[in-house]
Amino acid sequence: MSNWDHIQSSASAAGALKVLSLSLDGQLFAIDAGCVREILxxxxxxxxxxxxxxxxxxxxxxxxVVPLADLRHKLGMTKRxxxxxxxxxVIEVDLDGxxxxxxxxxxxxxxxxxxxxxxxxxxxxxxxxxPPEFIRCLGKRSGDFLIVLDITRIFSGEQSRQDPSSFxxxxxxxx
Amino acid sequence: xxxxxxxxxxxxxxxxxxxxxLRNAGYDVIEAADGQEGLSQARRAKIxxxxxxxxxxxxxxxxxxxxxxxxxAYTGIPIVFVTTESDAEKKSQAKAAGATxxxxxxxxxxxxxxxxxxxxxx
Amino acid sequence: MxxxxxxxxxxxxxxxxxxxxxxxxxxxxxxPDDPDLIDAAFRALHTIKGSGAMFGFEAAAxxxxxxxxxxxxxxxxxxxxxxxxxxxxxxxRDHMRLLIERxxxxxxxxxxxxxxxxxxxxxxxxxxxxxxxxAAGERVWRVSMRLPRDAMINGTNPLLLVDELRSLGESIVxxxxxxIPRLQEIDPSACYMxxxxxxxxxxxxxxxxxxxxxxxxxxxxxxxLAETSCEDAQGKPDxxxxxxxxxxxETLSEREPxxxxxxxxxxxxxxxxxxxxxxxxxxxxxxxxxxxPADRLDELMDRVGELVITQSRLKQIAASSSDQQVRAVxxxxxxLALELRDTTMGIRMVPIGSLFGRxxxxxxxxxxxxxxxxxxxxxxxxxxxxxxxxxxxxxxLVHLIRNSIxxxxxxxxxxxxxxxxxxxxxxxxxxxxxxxxxITIIDDGRGLNRDRIRARAIxxxxxxxxxxxxxxxxxxxxxxxxxxxxxxxxxLSGRGVGMDVVKRTIEAxxxxxxxxxxxNRGAKVTLRLPLTLAIIDGLLVRVGDARYxxxxxxxxxxxxxxxxxxxxxxxxxxxxxxxxxxxxLRLRELxxxxxxxxxxxxxxxxxxxxxxxxxxxxxxxxNHQTVIKSLSKLHAGIEMFSGATxxxxxxxxxILDIPHLVQFGQIAEEQLRAAA
Numbered sequence: 001m002s003n004w005d006h007i008q009s010s011a012s013a014a015g016a017l018k019v020l021s022l023s024l025d026g027q028l029f030a031i032d033a034g035c036v037r038e039i040l041x042x043x044x045x046x047x048x049x050x051x052x053x054x055x056x057x058x059x060x061x062x063x064x065v066v067p068l069a070d071l072r073h074k075l076g077m078t079k080r081x082x083x084x085x086x087x088x089x090v091i092e093v094d095l096d097g098x099x100x101x102x103x104x105x106x107x108x109x110x111x112x113x114x115x116x117x118x119x120x121x122x123x124x125x126x127x128x129x130x131p132p133e134f135i136r137c138l139g140k141r142s143g144d145f146l147i148v149l150d151i152t153r154i155f156s157g158e159q160s161r162q163d164p165s166s167f168x169x170x171x172x173x174x175x
Numbered sequence: 176x177x178x179x180x181x182x183x184x185x186x187x188x189x190x191x192x193x194x195x196x197l198r199n200a201g202y203d204v205i206e207a208a209d210g211q212e213g214l215s216q217a218r219r220a221k222i223x224x225x226x227x228x229x230x231x232x233x234x235x236x237x238x239x240x241x242x243x244x245x246x247x248a249y250t251g252i253p254i255v256f257v258t259t260e261s262d263a264e265k266k267s268q269a270k271a272a273g274a275t276x277x278x279x280x281x282x283x284x285x286x287x288x289x290x291x292x293x294x295x296x297x
Numbered sequence: 298m299x300x301x302x303x304x305x306x307x308x309x310x311x312x313x314x315x316x317x318x319x320x321x322x323x324x325x326x327x328x329p330d331d332p333d334l335i336d337a338a339f340r341a342l343h344t345i346k347g348s349g350a351m352f353g354f355e356a357a358a359x360x361x362x363x364x365x366x367x368x369x370x371x372x373x374x375x376x377x378x379x380x381x382x383x384x385x386x387x388x389x390r391d392h393m394r395l396l397i398e399r400x401x402x403x404x405x406x407x408x409x410x411x412x413x414x415x416x417x418x419x420x421x422x423x424x425x426x427x428x429x430x431x432a433a434g435e436r437v438w439r440v441s442m443r444l445p446r447d448a449m450i451n452g453t454n455p456l457l458l459v460d461e462l463r464s465l466g467e468s469i470v471x472x473x474x475x476x477i478p479r480l481q482e483i484d485p486s487a488c489y490m491x492x493x494x495x496x497x498x499x500x501x502x503x504x505x506x507x508x509x510x511x512x513x514x515x516x517x518x519x520x521x522l523a524e525t526s527c528e529d530a531q532g533k534p535d536x537x538x539x540x541x542x543x544x545x546x547e548t549l550s551e552r553e554p555x556x557x558x559x560x561x562x563x564x565x566x567x568x569x570x571x572x573x574x575x576x577x578x579x580x581x582x583x584x585x586x587x588x589x590p591a592d593r594l595d596e597l598m599d600r601v602g603e604l605v606i607t608q609s610r611l612k613q614i615a616a617s618s619s620d621q622q623v624r625a626v627x628x629x630x631x632x633l634a635l636e637l638r639d640t641t642m643g644i645r646m647v648p649i650g651s652l653f654g655r656x657x658x659x660x661x662x663x664x665x666x667x668x669x670x671x672x673x674x675x676x677x678x679x680x681x682x683x684x685x686x687x688x689x690x691x692x693x694l695v696h697l698i699r700n701s702i703x704x705x706x707x708x709x710x711x712x713x714x715x716x717x718x719x720x721x722x723x724x725x726x727x728x729x730x731x732x733x734x735x736i737t738i739i740d741d742g743r744g745l746n747r748d749r750i751r752a753r754a755i756x757x758x759x760x761x762x763x764x765x766x767x768x769x770x771x772x773x774x775x776x777x778x779x780x781x782x783x784x785x786x787x788x789l790s791g792r793g794v795g796m797d798v799v800k801r802t803i804e805a806x807x808x809x810x811x812x813x814x815x816x817n818r819g820a821k822v823t824l825r826l827p828l829t830l831a832i833i834d835g836l837l838v839r840v841g842d843a844r845y846x847x848x849x850x851x852x853x854x855x856x857x858x859x860x861x862x863x864x865x866x867x868x869x870x871x872x873x874x875x876x877x878x879x880x881x882l883r884l885r886e887l888x889x890x891x892x893x894x895x896x897x898x899x900x901x902x903x904x905x906x907x908x909x910x911x912x913x914x915x916x917x918x919x920n921h922q923t924v925i926k927s928l929s930k931l932h933a934g935i936e937m938f939s940g941a942t943x944x945x946x947x948x949x950x951x952i953l954d955i956p957h958l959v960q961f962g963q964i965a966e967e968q969l970r971a972a973a
Binding site for chain 2 (some may be wrong): 301302303304306307309310340343344346347348350351352358447449450451452454457458460461465486503504505507508510511
């Protein structure tokens with residue numbers, strides 16, 4: 001991971017946005033590289049019963065218990081089975097005032113890249129297939145458009161509440 | 176070889192202050208929180224001078240120096256009382272018990288060093 | 298790092314001394330004549346004054362000096378300690394604390410008032426601390442003293458010497474300034490002054506000489522009789538009185554003052570029973586503990602946690618190894634890791650008595666303020682909880698106690714009218730129960746008024762007028778925000794701490810709070826808190842293809858589910874265990890297990906308080922040292938789980954929250970009954 005620190009610390013030109021680009025369901029997204037801590041291969045995931053489908057698992061990252069979130073759920077995309085390219089990106093995100101370590105699933109991780117200030121464009125209010133409130137901006141880089149996600153917004157308001165479906169288990173039990 | 180001073184006082188802040196002051200002046204300092212501990216310390220190491228409080232739990236300063244003076248190694252050692260009291264009766268008792276000098280609290284750190292030097296004949 | 302700055306050390310010391318002083322004063326409230334306690338109070342004041350002056354806390358030292366003087370009077374038998382005086386002393390102690398910790402907040406007017414109150418509280422006629430002049434045997438002396446130039450540098454305070462002389466009797470002090478140089482030439486650390494003092498005293502000459510006993514060799518001193526004793530001289534010739542010596546010479550032989558034996562005896566008596574008891578308390582305190590920064594303890598806990606996890610991996614690997622030596626060493630490491638775990642866990646646990654002790658002051662002050670008499674009884678003070686939990690319990694418990702005294706306990710006259718003892722009783726108790734700690738506050742006052750609570754709840758729109766509620770449900774309304782009125786949040790409850798905040802605090806600790814009451818007999822508040830241990834003994838189970846951990850402390854037994862039980866038929870949700878009907882929950886259903894069930898299901902019977910439930914699992918795997926990792930906000934709200942842990946093979950397993958599941962089982966049972 002020292003490789004990673006080196007990449008992260010290489011300075012961006014003023015105004016540029018350093019992002020990590022990744023694929024979800026074939027679509028190219030990006031997240032702020034500053035919040036990324038490490039990138040892992042797929043490791044065993046423990047399912048948490050009665051949890052929200054957005055954050056339904058727990059993983060072990062160097063002895064720390066870290067929740068695993070699936071951004072695809074929030075973006076209205078279908079879940080895919082993992083492939084050999086699937087990675088877990090470990091990030092730090094502000095959860096209601098607490099800086100929390102969280103893992104997010106990516107179908108494929110590409111690279112860390114700088115989007116020059118000139119390439120940053122505001123999110124169109126309409127016309128996008130994904131909820132605009134979760135998108136921070138669009139980034140144009142070598143001809144491609146990267147959809148830069150607003151991680152903080154995606155995770156805000158995601159405090160767990162007991163999933164009501166868990167109570168149905170009781171009814172079944174009582175037939 | 177620096178000279179060793181034993182500081183006996185039940186107040187940790189006093190001991191710390193005495194320790195810092197005297198170490199700065201080039202002395203080694205050993206601490207004890209009451210007379211009994213003071214006696215143990217005195218038996219363990221070679222000490223050149225003793226500073227002691229009067230009012231302490233377990234064994235107070237008066238009893239402490241009387242006991243200490245019984246020991247042949249310490250009949251001549253300079254002992255200085257460092258206390259808030261300034262009662263003539265106590266002073267004469269202290270003198271009778273074998274005290275060499277008396278410093279009243281509060282005092283300035285420099286005064287402590289001056290007394291130490293004087294009492295150690297430096 | 299612990300502080301090395303003496304001033305910081307003093308502040309810590311002062312805090313401890315002030316805490317001790319408060320406890321001593323409260324003890325004195327019950328036994329105001331106890332000489333050991335009076336002595337202990339005096340010594341605490343004496344030390345604070347002395348060290349305070351040393352480290353620049355002059356205002357605190359000066360104020361403390363006054364309090365010390367009062368206690369000196371009391372311990373010499375010249376004044377009596379009354380309960381009123383104790384109350385003033387407690388307030389004075391608070392002021393002392395303020396002067397040391399936050400001097401800018403100290404109010405000089407308040408200080409004046411306290412000093413006045415201190416003097417007023419002394420039994421009349423004994424306020425003057427100076428020894429009354431005895432007419433008989435008094436003589437007038439002329440003392441002429443001049444200290445060497447370097448006297449002050451050498452630690453002598455000339456003013457103290459002068460004061461000592463003045464304490465011997467009536468005196469007239471005349472400074473002699475003829476050797477003071479011009480301003481430009483003055484060395485501020487040099488002593489240029491001399492004094493002429495006319496002293497009228499009955500004390501013997503030796504006592505005058507003793508004032509200078511340690512500086513005699515370096516100074517100029519003349520002591521001469523000015524005139525013979527007063528008119529009504531009955532001439533009590535003092536054996537050691539020398540004839541008036543000439544002005545120039547004093548025969549200051551170093552004779553043993555005959556007074557020495559008496560004071561010496563006094564000093565020795567001091568060192569025995571009176572000292573010893575206090576001393577025992579103090580020495581155990583001094584030698585039994587050291588200060589450690591809390592985050593260092595946290596680090597230690599983390600390391601131990603990691604060690605436990607790694608050791609369980611080693612255990613797994615060793616179990617499948619055929620190397621006998623490896624297995625032996627792995628076993629030994631397991632034993633050591635467990636012992637280390639137990640010792641480290643113990644460090645963060647503090648007995649709740651440390652918290653209960655603080656309430657004595659609260660009860661004392663409140664009962665005085667409200668004109669009630671209250672006796673505080675404490676039980677289970679040795680019950681241990683995590684330090685951070687104990688700290689968070691302070692505010693809620695204080696509020697609950699205040700409530701009891703304010704609204705529960707009646708005034709003595711009213712109590713007598715109802716046939717009760719005039720003094721009310723509040724009992725604070727704590728005990729371990731499985732994975733929880735139960736803390737109760739019981740008072741024998743008038744109890745909760747069901748009708749008034751109901752009326753107010755309806756008035757505030759919190760319940761409907763026609764709803765029928767059990768007592769337990771009704772009393773829970775008290776915790777709703779909006780129930781408290783302005784009159785509830787009196788000056789005493791201050792700080793905006795209402796019952797709703799109390800409940801929230803307890804729930805933030807993952808605990809629960811209940812009220813119960815008997816009209817006119819009293820009320821009871823019960824707090825149930827989970828023991829927040831970092832490492833627990835766990836039982837590892839399998840449900841479907843996932844593993845979970847149950848805290849061993851909550852487990853009563855494991856039984857097999859009868860094989861003829863086809864899951865899900867009505868009426869089969871109870872187990873008959875030795876005549877007792879225990880509801881059970883199928884965790885496979887609760888956790889939506891997808892794999893086919895094991896042929897023989899197991900039931901782990903757990904308990905929370907008085908309630909039991911059976912948890913049905915596929916397999917009971919075995920014991921597991923469980924290092925508890927808390928869940929992030931994404932999962933913390935799921936009440937079935939109290940945390941997660943890492944197993945020997947690196948997988949994550951969730952830890953079940955037993956009290957919640959048991960409650961869940963009860964609800965399921967009630968639903969079943971309702972449906973039947």
